[in-house]
Amino acid sequence: MFTNRRPRISIAHLPTPLEPLPRLTALLRGPQLWVKRDDQTGLATGGNKTRKLEFLVAEALAQGADTLITCGAAQSNHARQTAAAAARFGLACTLVLRGHPPAQAQGNLLLDGLLGAEIVWAEDAPITERMEEVAESLRAQGHRPYVVPYGGSNPVGVCGYVAAMEELLAQAAREGLSFDHIVLASSSGGTQAGLMVAARVLGYSGRILGISVDLPADPLRRRMAELATATADFLGLPLSFAPGDFAVEDSYLGGGYGVIGEREREAIRLLARTEGLLLDPVYTGRAFGGLIDLVRRGAFSSQERVLFWHTGGVAGLFARPTLE
Numbered sequence: 001m002f003t004n005r006r007p008r009i010s011i012a013h014l015p016t017p018l019e020p021l022p023r024l025t026a027l028l029r030g031p032q033l034w035v036k037r038d039d040q041t042g043l044a045t046g047g048n049k050t051r052k053l054e055f056l057v058a059e060a061l062a063q064g065a066d067t068l069i070t071c072g073a074a075q076s077n078h079a080r081q082t083a084a085a086a087a088r089f090g091l092a093c094t095l096v097l098r099g100h101p102p103a104q105a106q107g108n109l110l111l112d113g114l115l116g117a118e119i120v121w122a123e124d125a126p127i128t129e130r131m132e133e134v135a136e137s138l139r140a141q142g143h144r145p146y147v148v149p150y151g152g153s154n155p156v157g158v159c160g161y162v163a164a165m166e167e168l169l170a171q172a173a174r175e176g177l178s179f180d181h182i183v184l185a186s187s188s189g190g191t192q193a194g195l196m197v198a199a200r201v202l203g204y205s206g207r208i209l210g211i212s213v214d215l216p217a218d219p220l221r222r223r224m225a226e227l228a229t230a231t232a233d234f235l236g237l238p239l240s241f242a243p244g245d246f247a248v249e250d251s252y253l254g255g256g257y258g259v260i261g262e263r264e265r266e267a268i269r270l271l272a273r274t275e276g277l278l279l280d281p282v283y284t285g286r287a288f289g290g291l292i293d294l295v296r297r298g299a300f301s302s303q304e305r306v307l308f309w310h311t312g313g314v315a316g317l318f319a320r321p322t323l324e
């Protein structure tokens, strides 16, 4: 409802399913676990960036852009979804990826190529700076590039998750459900910031817990407070957010971004074997691993209902020959 006046294209398969995890719930003997299937948003295997791109690509088209540019890690899900969205609307796409080209293009990187994206390796330069240079050189050649920010996380992209929270609450109400906690993987913070903006406006009283996959809690909370305040402002809502409004758990960073440890491996195997549900190694494997640990530590009562917001990323599973 708040996002209705914003330009938006329709590419996501919405509403995404809301499903119980009965076998895992029984196995862990903890709270009732549910999952919101944003791994099923569509767009070349789906994920949370599809919702952000509905608003970002609409802005790009309104500005007459001919190219989408974005940046990320070599196995960026966001880059792959941006490449797919570009193809879908007949736009060119340039992806600026961190580091050097690997010997073999697998997982998301394989898909980036199939989707027709041009890849620029940032090598030792910071990706956002390199992306601005690439945009500038395209402009100099007479193109009209639209820069999609890192993670799709600016007020335009965050609208996708303001709308997503409205979707969830309407869906839960129809099914007579309510959730005491929502747990998700948080990285650039746009997903959690969007959920929080809508939660505040709609009076959702549960807790939204971001499991950081990347940053320590303090900088992530500060970033999300800024992003949520800017998004509210963009939508004409008189709200402001402080870092302390955001629940973040940073105990599961392990060896750092993209480094798979025993916690991620256990979560990926457990969900696959008990529920037939795939998690990814970088984001949802880490976040669900954290959720399992919290359940085991008794952080939730068995009467509570906990929703894991599955943000996608499964293409990243195919970037490696084994989980070891």
Ligand SMILES: *Cc1c(COP(=O)(O)O)cnc(C)c1O
Residues within 6 Å of the ligand: 047, 048, 049, 077, 078, 151, 153, 185, 186, 187, 188, 189, 190, 191, 192, 280, 283, 284, 311, 312, 313, 314
């Ligand atoms: C980008 C991404 C996230 C993190 O979302 P943010 O909005 O950047 O916090 C989580 N999971 C997956 C699979 C992602 O690709």
